[in-house]
Amino acid sequence: MTSPTDVWDTVPVAMREKVRGQLESGELLVSACEHDLNTSLQFCQGLLILTDRRLLAWAPPSDQTNADGSGWRTWTLTPDVNLRAWERGSVGTLELVGQDSRLCHWRYTAGYAAAVHRVVQKLQELRTPREDRLTTSICPSCGGPLDATTGVCPACDSVAKTRTFAGLLRLVAFARPRARLIGLGFLLTLAGTTAGLVPPYLTMPLLDRVLIPHQNGQPVDFNLVVWYLSGLAGAAVLAWLLEWRRAFVMARIAEYISADLRSRTYAHLQSLSIEFFGGKRTGDLMSRVSSDTDRICNFLSSHLVSFCSDILMIVMTAAVLLTIDPWLALAALCPFPLIIWLVHVARKRLYRGYGPAGVAWAEMHNVLADTIPGIRVVKAFAQEDREVERFDASNDRVVATNDRVNRVWALFAPTVTLLTTLGLLVVWAFASWQVFQNLITVGVLTAFLAYVARLYTRMESMMYIFSSTQRAAASAQRIFEILDRVPSVPDPVNPLPIGRASGEITLEGVRFSYGSREVLHGIDLRIGAGEMIGLVGPSGAGKSTLINLICRFYDPASGSIQIDGRDIRAFKVNDYRRNIGMVLQEPFLFFGTIADNIAYGRPGATRAEIVAAARAARAHEFILRLPEGYDSVVGERGQSLSGGERQRISIARALLIDPPVLILDEATSSVDTETERDIQAAIETLIRGRTTIVIAHRLSTLRRADRLVVLDHGQLVESGTHNQLLDQAGVYARLHKAQMDMLQDHFV
Amino acid sequence: MTPVDSAKPATDPASTPMFSLHYDGWGRLVLTDASGLMHVGVETVRSFPLSDPNRGIAVCDSSGRELAWVEDPALLPDNVRLCLEDDLARREFVPLVLRIVSVSASTEPSEWDVETDRGRTRFRLKSEDDVRRLSGDRAMITDANGVRYLIPNLRGFNSAAARILERYL
Numbered sequence: 001m002t003s004p005t006d007v008w009d010t011v012p013v014a015m016r017e018k019v020r021g022q023l024e025s026g027e028l029l030v031s032a033c034e035h036d037l038n039t040s041l042q043f044c045q046g047l048l049i050l051t052d053r054r055l056l057a058w059a060p061p062s063d064q065t066n067a068d069g070s071g072w073r074t075w076t077l078t079p080d081v082n083l084r085a086w087e088r089g090s091v092g093t094l095e096l097v098g099q100d101s102r103l104c105h106w107r108y109t110a111g112y113a114a115a116v117h118r119v120v121q122k123l124q125e126l127r128t129p130r131e132d133r134l135t136t137s138i139c140p141s142c143g144g145p146l147d148a149t150t151g152v153c154p155a156c157d158s159v160a161k162t163r164t165f166a167g168l169l170r171l172v173a174f175a176r177p178r179a180r181l182i183g184l185g186f187l188l189t190l191a192g193t194t195a196g197l198v199p200p201y202l203t204m205p206l207l208d209r210v211l212i213p214h215q216n217g218q219p220v221d222f223n224l225v226v227w228y229l230s231g232l233a234g235a236a237v238l239a240w241l242l243e244w245r246r247a248f249v250m251a252r253i254a255e256y257i258s259a260d261l262r263s264r265t266y267a268h269l270q271s272l273s274i275e276f277f278g279g280k281r282t283g284d285l286m287s288r289v290s291s292d293t294d295r296i297c298n299f300l301s302s303h304l305v306s307f308c309s310d311i312l313m314i315v316m317t318a319a320v321l322l323t324i325d326p327w328l329a330l331a332a333l334c335p336f337p338l339i340i341w342l343v344h345v346a347r348k349r350l351y352r353g354y355g356p357a358g359v360a361w362a363e364m365h366n367v368l369a370d371t372i373p374g375i376r377v378v379k380a381f382a383q384e385d386r387e388v389e390r391f392d393a394s395n396d397r398v399v400a401t402n403d404r405v406n407r408v409w410a411l412f413a414p415t416v417t418l419l420t421t422l423g424l425l426v427v428w429a430f431a432s433w434q435v436f437q438n439l440i441t442v443g444v445l446t447a448f449l450a451y452v453a454r455l456y457t458r459m460e461s462m463m464y465i466f467s468s469t470q471r472a473a474a475s476a477q478r479i480f481e482i483l484d485r486v487p488s489v490p491d492p493v494n495p496l497p498i499g500r501a502s503g504e505i506t507l508e509g510v511r512f513s514y515g516s517r518e519v520l521h522g523i524d525l526r527i528g529a530g531e532m533i534g535l536v537g538p539s540g541a542g543k544s545t546l547i548n549l550i551c552r553f554y555d556p557a558s559g560s561i562q563i564d565g566r567d568i569r570a571f572k573v574n575d576y577r578r579n580i581g582m583v584l585q586e587p588f589l590f591f592g593t594i595a596d597n598i599a600y601g602r603p604g605a606t607r608a609e610i611v612a613a614a615r616a617a618r619a620h621e622f623i624l625r626l627p628e629g630y631d632s633v634v635g636e637r638g639q640s641l642s643g644g645e646r647q648r649i650s651i652a653r654a655l656l657i658d659p660p661v662l663i664l665d666e667a668t669s670s671v672d673t674e675t676e677r678d679i680q681a682a683i684e685t686l687i688r689g690r691t692t693i694v695i696a697h698r699l700s701t702l703r704r705a706d707r708l709v710v711l712d713h714g715q716l717v718e719s720g721t722h723n724q725l726l727d728q729a730g731v732y733a734r735l736h737k738a739q740m741d742m743l744q745d746h747f748v
Numbered sequence: 749m750t751p752v753d754s755a756k757p758a759t760d761p762a763s764t765p766m767f768s769l770h771y772d773g774w775g776r777l778v779l780t781d782a783s784g785l786m787h788v789g790v791e792t793v794r795s796f797p798l799s800d801p802n803r804g805i806a807v808c809d810s811s812g813r814e815l816a817w818v819e820d821p822a823l824l825p826d827n828v829r830l831c832l833e834d835d836l837a838r839r840e841f842v843p844l845v846l847r848i849v850s851v852s853a854s855t856e857p858s859e860w861d862v863e864t865d866r867g868r869t870r871f872r873l874k875s876e877d878d879v880r881r882l883s884g885d886r887a888m889i890t891d892a893n894g895v896r897y898l899i900p901n902l903r904g905f906n907s908a909a910a911r912i913l914e915r916y917l
Contacts, residue, residue: 036869037841037866041838041841041866042866042867043843043864043866043867043868043869044867088791088839089839089840089841089894090841090893090894090895090896091839091841091895095775097774100773101773101774102773102774102775105775109841109893109895110893110894110895111892111893111895356914356915356917359876359915359916359917470853
């Protein structure tokens with residue numbers, strides 16, 4: 001039994017004492033779950049507690065559907081009482097059913113489904129204790145392992161943790177290897193900022209000692225002018241040089257960090273289970289590797305750096321001003337934070353227009369992306385006018401939203417100027433007063449004005465830091481989400497060497513589940529070395545899952561798979577997979593030459609070996625008919641090949657690695673008879689002397705297999721040769737008859 | 749679906765329906781078809797839940813096979829219609845958002861705190877694509893778990909909420 005402390009984690013902290021108060025002495029908490037709806041589907045948190053003898057339900061006493069006022073209801077779990085949970089749409093129902101009626105029911109939204117099913121499963125386990133209790137199962141949405149106690153996927157359930165800047169801080173780990181470069185960048189920034197502060201300082205004596213005395217008719221040493229001017233020029237050139245180096249060094253640092261991030265992310269992606277890549281995630285994953293890292297690079301190289309140097313400059317300027325004249329410095333700096341804040345508010349407000357404009361633009365793109373590829377349909381149904389109208393409508397929205405954006409944006413620049421001028425006005429007023437009082441010189445006044453004006457020019461860029469930090473943090477979060485994911489099939493700590501296996505495969509009590517749904521319920525199967533097994537069964541019976549387990553794309557929830565009598569989890573994943581060749585229903589060709597594609601599993605293969613494999617796969621002749629033979633480029637953007645041709649290339653690919661175990665997923669779609677014969681012949685060569693597992697659809701394959709294994713609803717229901725199974729008149733006979741009927745329909 | 753399947757339930761909607769509905773003691777909906785056969789645990793499905801929710805309702809068995817088609821529930825006998833409407837109401841769960849209390853951030857994923865006609869709740873929005881404008885100033889939000897929330901009237905919001913939604917629509 002699970003230790004009670006783990007189970008208590010599933011009870012919300014606030015409820016733990018209340019639950020403890022309800023338990024009888026010696027009563028053990030088995031499982032618990034929350035649910036968020038009452039029976040009239042109003043949002044209302046409730047709690048269900050499963051103990052070793054009772055089911056307890058709690059609902060807030062305020063809830064009107066709650067029968068008695070205390071909030072607690074209990075049922076004793078007699079053997080005829082059972083729990084059942086099912087979902088429809090986004091709402092699920094958990095029912096407590098007795099012998100002849102439903103005793104009670106609770107409702108929940110989809111997010112609580114996993115936890116609810118966990119409770120149902122726990123009750124089942126309580127009734128029929130199993131040695132091989134489900135220890136792990138796979139999250140149906142991302143393929144990661146589920147938490148054993150709560151039945152929740154830790155990766156998919158990361159609600160609310162997302163709003164932190166922790167992701168950005170974690171970038172430090174990637175910055176560490178570049179510490180020296182970063183140090184250099186910092187020194188350059190410091191030096192550049194200092195050099196930038198020199199010119200206004202030199203204008204002070206230029207005015208006070210040269211120009212103003214000269215205007216007042218006093219004799220002046222004009223050599224000083226030359227000195228000051230060359231000082232000004234020198235400082236400018238120095239600042240330019242340093243700024244140039246700094247920008248370059250900083251950009252390089254950012255580029256290095258984001259490149260490290262990219263390659264780490266990509267390498268990690270390769271180690272994740274295939275389920276993770278399922279469906280429409282591809283685009284999202286690609287954008288994480290490319291755009292998100294790029295956004296971080298941008299943030300590091302320009303926004304963060306310029307923000308830091310701005311801060312540095314403000315601090316240093318303030319220091320300089322304070323040393324020249326503390327009172328004037330305070331007067332000059334006081335309005336600065338206020339103005340920064342005002343500009344920030346204005347900017348934020350004006351930015352809001354951007355969102356709708358972006359959405360309108362994207363919508364217009366969608367119309368284009370929708371209709372241009374579908375132009376044949378548009379024309380066939382004579383809907384050109386309607387499509388033009390649709391486009392015009394979204395185009396009008398673009399104009400309308402942009403109009404609004406332009407109206408506010410046009411206001412922005414003048415607003416900043418106004419605020420800046422007002423800030424400078426404060427300096428003017430206070431400094432003029434001080435000049436009248438003879439407290440400062442005109443030179444000091446000009447220097448102050450120059451410094452303060454400089455502060456204001458940096459203000460615009462400083463504003464960017466708010467939004468760009470937020471965006472970069474979100475990007476970092478998305479990347480670390482991938483990096484934090486644990487591969488679902490870990491390599492063992494001390495792997496056994498596998499070498500070349502003989503190909504005997506044994507499955508013992510293999511169970512597997514996606515989330516709460518168990519898809520394989522204990523499969524026992526022995527496949528001799530060199531035997532050819534045909535896997536048969538209706539779709540959804542678990543054939544592909546079984547194959548995935550044999551390939552070790554996942555590990556079974558319980559039970560074991562052995563090759564040559566040793567558990568496959570004892571080997572390194574890659575060593576083990578090297579013993580398996582796969583020919584898939586829809587073979588994938590990478591962009592590259594045909595030769596490269598055939599040699600994909602063994603990049604060191606010689607040309608002769610490649611040709612031999614192609615010949616054995618009956619691909620040689622059609623390859624030769626291509627303009628560039630084996631060097632013809634195929635795959636996306638390359639030469640297009642027919643389905644049968646791709647199939648034969650993938651057979652050659654499998655032949656070349658000469659695996660002891662072969663897995664074949666037969667295509668259901670039919671090709672023309674001649675191609676079919678070629679493929680059959682190629683497969684014939686391929687399976688010779690290998691343990692072969694075929695997901696079989698073709699009659700010829702079914703007849704040829706040494707043994708057919710029939711799966712139905714995750715169970716192994718029949719096994720035997722084609723003829724034996726037909727005689728049994730079971731599931732296989734039914735499937736076979738249905739297929740024959742369909743074939744006849746085709747020919748009639 | 750083969751033509752045979754869809755042809756069978758397409759009875760003339762104006763005539764008396766060839767089936768009846770009732771709940772059994774287990775709380776399951778039971779359909780009795782024209783031949784008197786009972787189908788236990790049937791489900792009601794709207795064909796156009798957004799554009800024309802009140803017409804075109806299918807009754808399917810638990811594996812999704814269509815057993816009956818109701819073009820217009822108003823033409824059904826009262827007891828059958830009430831059962832049908834009750835089941836639809838019970839199974840349809842689309843809370844109406846009355847007020848947006850807060851949204852945690854301007855970038856997704858964000859946490860939304862909303863007041864709905866079914867009480868207050870929090871949900872998580874995974875991507876901006878999950879907010880969709882519907883006809884007639886309505887909008888639909890689908891949260892990370894697939895629960896849908898309907899915004900009945902975009903104009904009915906205060907300016908803060910309108911500004912939040914503006915980003916998505």
